[in-house]
Amino acid sequence: xxxxxxxxxxxxxxxxxxxxxxxxxxxxxxxxxxxxxxxxxxxxxxxxxxxxxxxxxxxxxxxxxxxxxxxxxxxxxxxxxxxxxxxxxxxxxxxxxxxxxxxxxxxxxxxxxxxxxxxxxxxxxxxxxxxxxxxxxxxxxxxxxxxxxxxxxxxxxxxxxxxxxxxxxxxxxxx
Numbered sequence: 001x002x003x004x005x006x007x008x009x010x011x012x013x014x015x016x017x018x019x020x021x022x023x024x025x026x027x028x029x030x031x032x033x034x035x036x037x038x039x040x041x042x043x044x045x046x047x048x049x050x051x052x053x054x055x056x057x058x059x060x061x062x063x064x065x066x067x068x069x070x071x072x073x074x075x076x077x078x079x080x081x082x083x084x085x086x087x088x089x090x091x092x093x094x095x096x097x098x099x100x101x102x103x104x105x106x107x108x109x110x111x112x113x114x115x116x117x118x119x120x121x122x123x124x125x126x127x128x129x130x131x132x133x134x135x136x137x138x139x140x141x142x143x144x145x146x147x148x149x150x151x152x153x154x155x156x157x158x159x160x161x162x163x164x165x166x167x168x169x170x171x172x173x174x175x
Contacts, residue, residue, distance in 0.1 A: 072141050073114065076170040082108065082117045088144070089119050089137060089166040096133035098125035098162075106165070111172065118147065118167040126158055127151070143169040 004012065055062075077084075082105050093100055106118040123130070130151065138145055148165035 073143050073169060073171045076115055081168060081170065082119070085117050085144070085166065085168045086119045089121060092136035093121070093123055093133050096125070096136060097129045098123045098133055101161075113172050115170045115172055116167050117170070118165050120148075120163070120165050123162045123164065124154060124159055125162075127160055130160060130162055137166055145169075 086103065086105060090100060090103070101122040101124060103119055103121040106120060109116045109118070123133070125133075134146055134149075145167060146164055147167040148163070150163045152161050153159075154161045
C-alpha cells in the first residue's frame with residue numbers, strides 16, 4: 001500500500017471530523033427526543049397527580065353520595081328493564097295529559113359503575129303538563145331521571161313540543 005499524501009491526510013481528517021460531528025448530531029437528536037418524551041410523560045403524570053389530589057380532598061363530600069348510590073341503585077333486574085321504563089314513562093305522560101308523538105328505546109349503555117337504560121320521547125302538551133310529567137318520572141330511589149329535555153313552543157301556543165330522554169340507572173354487574 002502506498003502512503004497518503006499531506007493533502008489526502010487532511011481530507012481524511014476532515015472526513016473523520018464530519019463523520020464524528022454527524023454521529024454527535026444524531027446522538028444529540030436522540031437525547032433531545034428522549035427528553036421531550038420524558039417531559040410530556042412528566043406533565044401527564046403531574047396532571048394525573050393533581051386530579052387524584054383533588055379527588056382525595058373532596059372525599060368527605062363524595063362519601064355520602066356514594067353511600068346513597070350503593071343504597072338505592074338496584075342491580076339490573078331480570079327480564080327487560082327497558083320495557084318497564086318505557087311503560088312507566090308512557091303511563092306518567094298520559095296521566096299528565098301529554099300526547100306521545102314518538103318514542104324509541106335506546107340501547108343499554110354499560111359503564112364501569114352503572115348500566116343505563118333510556119327511552120327517547122317526543123311529546124306535546126302545555127308547560128304545566130310537562131312539569132307534572134317531570135315530577136312523576138323523577139324517582140331517585142328507583143334510579144329514574146330525565147337525562148335530557150328540550151322544550152319549544154309549538155306552532156299553536158300555549159302548547160309545547162318536547163324531546164326528552166328518560167333513563168333508569170342500575171348498578172354495574174360485577175363479574
